[in-house]
Amino acid sequence: MTWQETDEKGVFSRPIGENETYIKLLGDTGLPLNREQWAINSTATIVPTGSFASTDLAAHFRRAWMHQRFQHPSLAAEVAPDDTHFIYTRRRRRRLLRGRDPDLPADALREAGLHPAVRGAARHTAHWRTDGMGVLLLLDAFLSLASGPAPLADPASLAWGTEIARLAPAIEDAAAVPKESTPELKERGAALVNAFSHVVGAVGIPYLGDAATLPAGTRSAALVLSPETTEKIVAACKARGVSVTVAVHASVAAANYVLADAAARDRHYTSTVRFALRPYLPEPYSTPAFAAALYTTGWMKRVEAGASWAEHLQSYRDEYRKGITRDYLDSHREYAAQLGELLRNLSQSGGDQPPPSDVDISSIGNAEKIIRRSYGTSEAGFEVKAVSVGVEMLSRQAATFVWTFRDQLNLSAVYNESFHSAEQMNQFVSTAKAKLLEGLGVQDS
Incomplete structure (x- = not known):
């Protein structure tokens, strides 16, 4: 699935990978609503x-974006009309030099949704282009570029055409997953897919509206714990031999109930155990150079109703300890x-079950392993006061994103305002925090 130049000069293409196809199918459910x-x-x-402090950051960020688009060309990949391939069109230096691309900054922003602001930078893009770790790696790369000497070099001076070598492969190729399936691989894949049946009949939180209610805006309810409380949580987790992610997962489960x-409340709870695949890939795919790629799983x-927080903690600890094995990677295609x-069968059948309304979890871990507290220098640079990660949520489900930055644990429940109120979701993250502190025996500071 390597990128190949098409019959049209300067246009490159590769098939969409199986994991990208799955995520794209999920994303496409929102297309009727644009x-x-x-x-x-x-x-x-x-x-x-x-x-x-006195620089026109909007203009500076646009130029930095063009440099990042050169470094990470997969950000500009698009879906081909056949819906089975990605295509990438090489920027032509001649067009840039002659000024025949007056809307280039707007085009670039539209391709990956980078929005400049005086007090911040936000990236918004299709999930099939990147993942939770990748989007932070891209943010780090962007801030590194933007903190360079102003003005940045004219994007026309970049060696356009050489970026083709940096187009990202699909995870199946990056991980050297067998191209041909076998009965054993089919069986392993089916076992993983069968676990999705646990979504049916699982516990969820109440939601607003009915079957005819359309989604509105995506919102978040966030809590930031103090450095002192975060330090106590980390220490308590280490004493129990669990990660903070495991402890928060048990607490999110408790808050659902x-x-x-x-x-x-007598129903089981079903949620996702997520892993970044980058640490399991060979170089260069394990490096920030391939941040613009969907390398997650x-x-x-x-887990069952009636179990205690401690029992859920043990269950999630055992699950996360499974990690990513070579057998799992080989089964991933x-x-x-x-x-x-x-997904295709569900969309065709329509389904007769009520929609799930659980609150899931997605943990980024320590964001300071990716994002620095400052970029550049005190004479010309940026202090990063906070970071966040989230997704566009159009369903009755919600997701609690978890990360640590500046020694502070962040909990952010992302939801759609048509189906959940701010009061309800603020109560959810407050409950998850309370269950976390209670379960670990930690006092808030």
Whole structure:
């Protein structure tokens, strides 16, 4: 699935990978509304320092974006009319030099949705282009570029054409997944897909509206814990031999039960165990150079009603410890292909079950492993005060994003305002926090 030049000079193409197909199918459910389910975004709240405080950051960011588009050309990939291939059109230096591309900055922003602002930078793009870790890696790369000397070099001076070598392959190729399936791979893939059946009949939180209610805007309810409380949480997790992600996962499960209708609290809870695949890939695909790629995975995990927080903690600890094995990677093409087929069948049948309304979890871990607290210098640079990650949510489900930055644990429940109120979702993250502190025996500071 390597990129190849098409019959049209300067236009390159490759087949859409199985994992990309699955995520794209999910995203396409929002197309009737001119939206995209799970479009991914990240933000950085920044304070310009030195000369940057008086710099036209909008113009500066546009030029930095063009440099990043050169470094990460997959950001400009589009879906071909056949809906089975990605295409990339090489920027032509001659067009840039002759000024025949007056809308180039707007085009560039439209391709990956980078929106400049005086006090921050936000990236919004299709999920099939990148993932949670990737979108932060891209934000880090962008801030590194933007903190360089102003003005940045004219994008026309870049060696357009050489960027083709940096177009990202699909995860199936990056991980050297077997191209031909076998009965064993099909069986492993089917076992992973069958776990999605646990979504049916699972506990969820109440939602507004009915079957005819259309989604409105995506919103978030966020909490930032103090450095002192975060330090206590980390220490308590280490003492129990679990990660902070595992402890928060158990707490998100508990919050689902607290907010569920009383009649639904005897149902099981189903959520996603997610892994970044980048650490399991060979170089260069494991490096930030391939941030603009969908290199993530996950599977469904069921826990039972009536179990204690400690029991859920143990269950999730055991699940996360499975990690990513070579057998799992080898099965991934088959797994994703079967998931895609499942989605197609669901969309055709329409389904007669009520829509799921659970609150899932997505953990980024320590964002400071990716995003620095400052870029450039005090004479010309940026202080990064906060970061965030989220997705466009068009369904009755919600997702709690978890990360640490500046020694502070962040919980952010992303939801659609047509189906959930701000009061309800603020209560959800407050409940998850309370369950976390209670379960770990930690006092808030």
